[in-house]
Amino acid sequence: MSSIIISDATAQDLQQIYEIEEESFENPYPLSLLRAYLFLADGLYLVAREDQHILGYTIGMRQFQTRGHVVSIATRGTQRRRGVGSSLLKILESRFEKIGCKYVYLEVNVKNRDAINFYLKHGYSIVRTRKNYYGRDKHAFVMLKPFSSSTSFE
Numbered sequence: 727m728s729s730i731i732i733s734d735a736t737a738q739d740l741q742q743i744y745e746i747e748e749e750s751f752e753n754p755y756p757l758s759l760l761r762a763y764l765f766l767a768d769g770l771y772l773v774a775r776e777d778q779h780i781l782g783y784t785i786g787m788r789q790f791q792t793r794g795h796v797v798s799i800a801t802r803g804t805q806r807r808r809g810v811g812s813s814l815l816k817i818l819e820s821r822f823e824k825i826g827c828k829y830v831y832l833e834v835n836v837k838n839r840d841a842i843n844f845y846l847k848h849g850y851s852i853v854r855t856r857k858n859y860y861g862r863d864k865h866a867f868v869m870l871k872p873f874s875s876s877t878s879f880e
């Protein structure tokens with residue numbers, strides 16, 4: 727893990743981010759959207775890098791001032807279970823907290839056991855189900871993690 731560096735994503739990283747996106751999701755984001763987030767998610771678009779290789783990435787967006795939304799996170803298939811996703815998520819959470827977010831939330835496919843376990847390990851709880859979120863009969867859990875035990879949710 728020591729040689730893995732987390733930093734802000736740049737335009738030069740986009741091709742490798744897109745490769746990871748394509749191998750990680752059934753319906754990957756198009757390259758154009760991954761590029762647009764460089765402007766939309768300023769300071770909340772991170773990559774994990776080892777030498778010249780991008781091992782994983784995450785995108786966050788702040789909503790309504792106090793909500794941190796994990797738009798996407800993925801680790802290259804060959805690099806999973808090395809702590810890459812955890813490093814990305816921890817730094818994204820700290821960036822959200824720094825800009826005033828009270829909690830972080832995300833949607834995850836109810837069948838994506840790997841990701842659900844990953845989020846549970848990071849202290850997220852399932853708070854509701856969004857039916858047909860990914861298409862007909864493809865439901866999502868909303869998982870949420872407060873930064874403080876006194877946080878209330880709308």
Ligand SMILES: CC(C)(COP(=O)(O)OP(=O)(O)OC[C@H]1O[C@@H](n2cnc3c(N)ncnc32)[C@H](O)[C@@H]1OP(=O)(O)O)[C@@H](O)C(=O)NCCC(=O)NCCS
Pocket residue numbers: 750751782798799800801802805806807808809810811812813832833834835838839840841843844845847
């Ligand atoms: C979810 C994902 C980002 C995790 O990335 P990662 O770099 O492998 O995560 P880490 O190595 O930091 O894992 C941390 C912990 O999460 C849990 N976890 C991660 N992957 C898991 C799996 N496949 N099965 C069970 N638990 C898992 C484990 O507790 C793990 O700790 P351990 O390895 O010490 O047991 C990765 O599996 C991925 O890219 N999946 C495809 C894309 C995706 O589904 N993204 C989430 C969309 S909502």
